[in-house]
Amino acid sequence: MTVLQHDLYGGIQAELDASAAIFRDELRSDLPFVNELCEYVERYHGKRVRPAVLLLAGQAAGRLTPAHAVLAAVVEMVHIATLVHDDVLDDADTRRHLPTVCRLSGNEAAVLLGDVLFSHAYHLCSGLESQFAARQIGRTAVALCEGELLQVSNRGRFDLSEATYLEIILRKTASLIATSCLLGAHYAGADEGTVRRLATFGESLGIAFQIRDDLLDITGDAAEVGKTLGRDVEKGKLTLPLIHHLRAVDARERAATEALLSDTGDDRDARIVERLRETDSIAFAHDRVRVHVGTAIAQLDALPPSPARDTLRVMADFVASRTF
Amino acid sequence: MTVLQHDLYGGIQAELDASAAIFRDELRSDLPFVNELCEYVERYHGKRVRPAVLLLAGQAAGRLTPAHAVLAAVVEMVHIATLVHDDVLDDADTRRHLPTVCRLSGNEAAVLLGDVLFSHAYHLCSGLESQFAARQIGRTAVALCEGELLQVSNRGRFDLSEATYLEIILRKTASLIATSCLLGAHYAGADEGTVRRLATFGESLGIAFQIRDDLLDITGDAAEVGKTLGRDVEKGKLTLPLIHHLRAVDARERAATEALLSDTGDDRDARIVERLRETDSIAFAHDRVRVHVGTAIAQLDALPPSPARDTLRVMADFVASRTF
Incomplete structure (x- = not known):
């Protein structure tokens, strides 16, 4: 557990523990x-x-309500299922400072384990009284996978637009965070406006979170982040700094960057970062993170003051600055 | 559509068509x-x-009821999701006479497409009024994946027991066919005894079906079966004829068969079949198919006569003799 969690999650610690127990039992x-x-x-x-x-x-x-701890386990299970499959797709070596399942037990076990986790998430979800959550989770899981598929189908495309990039991260990351907020608010008996505002908070937070995550893949410290870095470029996935850079430069410079992206030299990543800095593309992406964090925080302003609302705001601020 | 379907499915053709439309729309x-x-x-x-x-x-x-066509689409979608992932696990080239998704669009697209299909199945299922089906489908999908994982974890083990083999196929194949029958009966308003009997029918049919499928992987005609054959041996999966054979022979013969299993020669498959015939192991597996088909048919005897009951019996008989 990080310092962040220890400080922030005090008001929900009992429910987080309950959801971890439900996760394990399921x-x-x-x-x-x-x-x-x-x-x-x-x-x-x-x-x-x-x-x-x-x-x-x-x-x-x-x-x-008791449904909240169940749903907290469900969304974490869906998330971890996607991580296990992502590591297969990305051929990744480490995750959270540990060897990935695909590295430890093979791709076959990892594909099946992801399926097991997805299936348990649905099983758990459909044990609730109403179908509302199950339907939302089904819809969101489709969006998650579609986001990944959109990314795979654009792999190696140097002309990826910012709009398509946003569409990818909206589905593959923001959708589940938005649905988590939506379910939390819905099962707490909130009115429609509040549910919608919290879903928008989650969506904006998710977009900011993913842009930041993509930035860390370029500029992060592997030891601190706890997973293999530089994979996006290696797997031909263009993320926001590169999209901005390729849009900012002339044809000759673009060709030089594109050649570098296909390079396999040891210093490739450092040279890419250097080129990105020349066009202020890393600053541009940071700025976009701040914009989406701002949208997220604006949603909270309409809610009555509460410690939980304050914590959500701190989490949003943290996304803008996180280094892990 | 095969001759079998045309003859057999007349009484449910409208519902099959409706379920195909639901499948497509979803x-x-x-x-x-x-x-x-x-x-x-x-x-x-x-x-x-x-x-x-x-x-x-x-x-x-x-x-x-209208729920039946939805559920028919759901079980087919879960099944096709597992096929898409199976082809990744088995590194298969063809399926139903077509290139597999993993061959055509890559393993990444195939893993994600399987996830999309699973997610749509749950989304569809949780649109029904009661949670009963969603809960059953979640439970069954877990069993399916566990069966596959049990198979993966026993890969290359020449001492695989018949009991473990049965456990594998019970989960990976029979469970979904059993659940299909159970859901069909439950949503038709049947009493518990009838639901249980039809679930047992499905389970026995599923076991027989998988033993027959494994036999076809050894003795079938690739053109007729429509998929790559000989994959089980290649991937180190022991199936019933080989389990029987290795149990029937002495240590010297066992060593000879095991050496052949690790061989990569062109005539390996033919030589394996020859050795299996020497110990009547293919006949043994055929016999087991007939036993499970018998159990399936016995369940039908307790139901009132109807054209549907007769069709289920013909399907069971077909499993015992199918060549594709």
């Missing part, structure tokens, strides 16, 4: 091999952003 | 790349065993 299998894999991915819990915003949105919008 | 996306992939896998519909038994079990146990 994944218990009579097959030892499956149990081992599930226990392993429990260590993938990181900042628990999705469960946390779900619970905080619930508190900020009304009262938490 | 998968529609605003992303052209996703649409193309979804349209492609529609061609993976084969004998539609799961939708068919769901609808027939419903007719045999009571009356079909």
